[in-house]
Amino acid sequence: MNDCIFCKIVAGEIPSYKIYEDEKYLVFLDVFPKTTAQMLVIPKDHIEWVWDVPNLGEYYEVAGKVARHIREVSNIPVRQMVYGFEVPHAHIQIRPGSDDDLNGKQASPAQLEEWRAKYSLI
Numbered sequence: 001m002n003d004c005i006f007c008k009i010v011a012g013e014i015p016s017y018k019i020y021e022d023e024k025y026l027v028f029l030d031v032f033p034k035t036t037a038q039m040l041v042i043p044k045d046h047i048e049w050v051w052d053v054p055n056l057g058e059y060y061e062v063a064g065k066v067a068r069h070i071r072e073v074s075n076i077p078v079r080q081m082v083y084g085f086e087v088p089h090a091h092i093q094i095r096p097g098s099d100d101d102l103n104g105k106q107a108s109p110a111q112l113e114e115w116r117a118k119y120s121l122i
């Protein structure tokens with residue numbers, strides 16, 4: 001049994017606040033954000049490392065599309081981070097804003113819904 005938390009989000013077994021979705025990729029809000037509307041860009045297939053995602057350019061194009069959209073609607077800088085150790089499923093973090101203004105505490109459903117409504121491309 002695959003108990004990867006991101007695979008469960010892809011399968012809908014764990015609810016998420018989706019920002020973007022297509023047949024290969026999913027972008028959803030991190031419920032423990034370090035910045036406003038921190039989100040994760042993941043391949044739907046379970047692939048541990050970003051570097052092993054097929055069509056890596058296509059994967060980054062999805063991240064770029066979402067990041068540019070955030071800049072367009074909010075005019076704030078958008079950083080990215082590839083770290084890779086928290087969950088063994090490839091993820092690119094998108095961190096809107098210029099500071100780590102939140103400290104990784106769980107965001108409220110109302111806050112997550114506000115960010116989803118503001119930034120979703122779905």
Ligand SMILES: [Zn+2]
Pocket residue numbers: 004005006007008045046047088089
């Ligand atoms: Zn997974």
